[in-house]
Amino acid sequence: MSKIKILHCPIGSMNIGGIENMIMQMYRTIDRDRFSFDFVVHDGEKNFYEDEIISLGGILHRVDFISKNPLRHIIDFFKLLKNNPDYKVIHIHTTYSIMFMDALLSKLLGRTVIIHSHNSSAPAKRSVVHKLFKQLQDLFCDYRFTCSDFAAQWMFPKRSQKSAIFWPNAMDLEHLKFSQVARRSVREELEANGKFIIGNVGRLSYQKNQTRLLEIYAEYSKINADSELWLVGDGPDRENLEEYSRMLNISSKVRFLGAKKNVSDYLSAMDLFILTSRYEGLPLSLIETQTSGLMTLAVRSGITEQVKCNSALKYVDDISEKKWAVLINRQREKNLDRFGMFEEMLNSNFNIYRWISKVEDIYECIARGEILNDK
Structure with missing residues (x-):
């Protein structure tokens, strides 16, 4: 049985931070004989987690951030997906709807898109961007995950909030x-x-x-x-x-x-x-x-x-x-x-060793195109 390959697209890069820590907690714990994690990062500098990612078998793809160089980002992200058709699941981790273009390009190429909300608000400029693209981003989303109820209300339109599934920020305690x-x-x-x-x-x-x-x-x-x-x-x-x-x-x-x-x-x-x-x-x-x-x-x-x-x-x-x-x-x-x-x-789902079996089940269901429920 071939591995399920997940391309993680964090809003930043794989340096120290809450989103990055959550992803690495999963990566260290997940069954890597069944699942493969690779990453899109947005800077040319060596990332904090880069050596560990490589040691675990992962790849970092460098793509300019969309706000820095929109056209370059679109071209490079499109090429990345086109040249790697085995990335069937695109897991986008974001705090506002700036990642809508990644979702759109992924859907154009027939990939399954996850939008994962990691915050419940944003500073003024980002809030404006979020209001502009919130509805659009949601159109190109197959599965919605959220770190909290507040984060779901912030990221997703009302019509979609009930479908957002709580994904605890589990860690090694x-x-x-x-x-x-x-x-x-x-x-x-x-x-x-x-x-x-x-x-x-x-x-x-x-x-x-x-x-x-x-x-x-x-x-x-x-x-x-x-x-x-x-x-x-x-x-x-x-x-x-x-x-x-x-x-x-x-x-x-x-x-x-x-x-x-x-x-x-x-x-x-x-x-x-x-x-x-x-x-x-x-x-x-x-x-x-x-x-x-x-x-x-x-x-x-x-x-x-x-x-x-x-x-x-x-x-x-x-x-x-x-x-x-x-x-x-x-x-x-x-x-x-x-x-x-x-x-x-x-005994809580914030214990990564309890939660990781649910993560594996979720990714397997997504790879099969099944409907998820928050249980």
């Missing part, structure tokens, strides 16, 4: 298990023993809205001077956030730690995680915090409840900074069983 050794090590390194540590992991950006988190922490620090805020991650808003922390007179209590490979160690070292994002598809950080058994408060607006798997995660409505401070202080009295939370997550 083992390395996220709470570690007392890591907690002690990180806290000693940062001289934070005995302090109440509030944390956030993510790109420092408009979407993640760490500005709001700084405002909340500024109020909380008045209640508990023996606390710190740790921001793990980097991004375009870093300088502005550092300046804002100085304006709020909390810069001595806020640590900008940059991007870290050992994020799980920092989660173990934290006492409370707060997510204040303006919008999310399905935040991987909340899968990570629940797996670590870390108390987590997330703003309700814009963050799906489909990510909630255990009692570590609680949603918060739009409240004032003072009410936030009181709420945070209450969390100090709680004592979660962090190891027990890990066991709960292992």
Whole structure:
């Protein structure tokens, strides 16, 4: 029996990011005797996952991104499909409808097209593009997948939203298990023993809205001077956030730690995680915090409840900074069983070793042209 060949078309390239991480989690775990993954990437530089992809038997095809060079993109993508007729399934991963041309070209050449929604909104310019091409993109789509209910509402027209199937951003959870050794090590390194540590992991950006988190922490620090805020991650808003922390007179209590490979160690070292994002598809950080058994408060607006798997995660409505401070202080009295939370997550579909058998079934059904249902 020949392999089912899937061509993955992420909106970016195969560098560090939520979409890319989800794809690689699948690629490492799927039965590679039955399924083949190749990739379209949009830059000439070596990708972060490139060596691993090649070691697993994959190929990276380089095609200019459509917004950078539309005509070149159309010609090269068309040639790629024309020269590789064995790519029967085209799995498009996107956050807005800029990928409509890839879907159109794929359908023209008789391929089966998947549109996979990975976010629930976009910045202003991308929102305009999305409104222009949302209906068109949907016309060239055979199967619709979504990381959350919000992401389905954003990506697909109303007529198609019910056909969108939830595809959890599953991952290998083992390395996220709470570690007392890591907690002690990180806290000693940062001289934070005995302090109440509030944390956030993510790109420092408009979407993640760490500005709001700084405002909340500024109020909380008045209640508990023996606390710190740790921001793990980097991004375009870093300088502005550092300046804002100085304006709020909390810069001595806020640590900008940059991007870290050992994020799980920092989660173990934290006492409370707060997510204040303006919008999310399905935040991987909340899968990570629940797996670590870390108390987590997330703003309700814009963050799906489909990510909630255990009692570590609680949603918060739009409240004032003072009410936030009181709420945070209450969390100090709680004592979660962090190891027990890990066991709960292992039994969820966010565990890649549970979910991957469903992925294999989905791809086999698609290759046969069968209708899917969300079960």
